[in-house]
Amino acid sequence: MLDERERLGLLWIDAHMDAHTFRTSPSRARHGMPLACLLGHGDPRLTRIGGPKPKLLPQDVCLIGVRSYECGEAALLDKLGVRIYFMAEIHRRGRAAVFAEAWEQVTRESAAAGISLDLDTLDPEEEPGVGSPVAGGLRRNELAASLRQLHGETRLRALEVVEYNPHADRDFVAARAIHDLCRSVIG
Numbered sequence: 001m002l003d004e005r006e007r008l009g010l011l012w013i014d015a016h017m018d019a020h021t022f023r024t025s026p027s028r029a030r031h032g033m034p035l036a037c038l039l040g041h042g043d044p045r046l047t048r049i050g051g052p053k054p055k056l057l058p059q060d061v062c063l064i065g066v067r068s069y070e071c072g073e074a075a076l077l078d079k080l081g082v083r084i085y086f087m088a089e090i091h092r093r094g095r096a097a098v099f100a101e102a103w104e105q106v107t108r109e110s111a112a113a114g115i116s117l118d119l120d121t122l123d124p125e126e127e128p129g130v131g132s133p134v135a136g137g138l139r140r141n142e143l144a145a146s147l148r149q150l151h152g153e154t155r156l157r158a159l160e161v162v163e164y165n166p167h168a169d170r171d172f173v174a175a176r177a178i179h180d181l182c183r184s185v186i187g
């Protein structure tokens, strides 16, 4: 079990859950497994990277923007009690309320937290150059506004942006969007 000083929170912003194990994944694709691994579930060759303990506790993790998933991974997160904000809830309650509540959850008991941002969270109309586009996502300016809410937040220690595909990008439009999104938090 992780002690308090070791605990890190994670805001997982993604159209997908990425919470499969080899037992549940139809495709067995490793890129659908990182969140399960971070929570200590899956193949030990993956879960033990960086040491034998789980890297994250379920109560320190929130998913935001999910709208495409399979039942095996949903069942794992449900069993663990990980809070998931599906797009439907974001539309119903408002983006600002959801982000504020999720950030409060991931920092409630942890020393610090990070954000993993998958660009496929964004609506493919605005962000077509991702590996697994799913309709019905967040608008770029909405996401930027949410990240701006965290500007100056000292417990935010890391931000990763994943799924940028330079081959699908035209005239650096998506690259500039990523730059702007990062600047809205750390600029």
Ligand SMILES: [Mn+2]
Residues within 6 Å of the ligand: 014, 015, 016, 118, 120, 121, 132
């Ligand atoms: Mn994704």
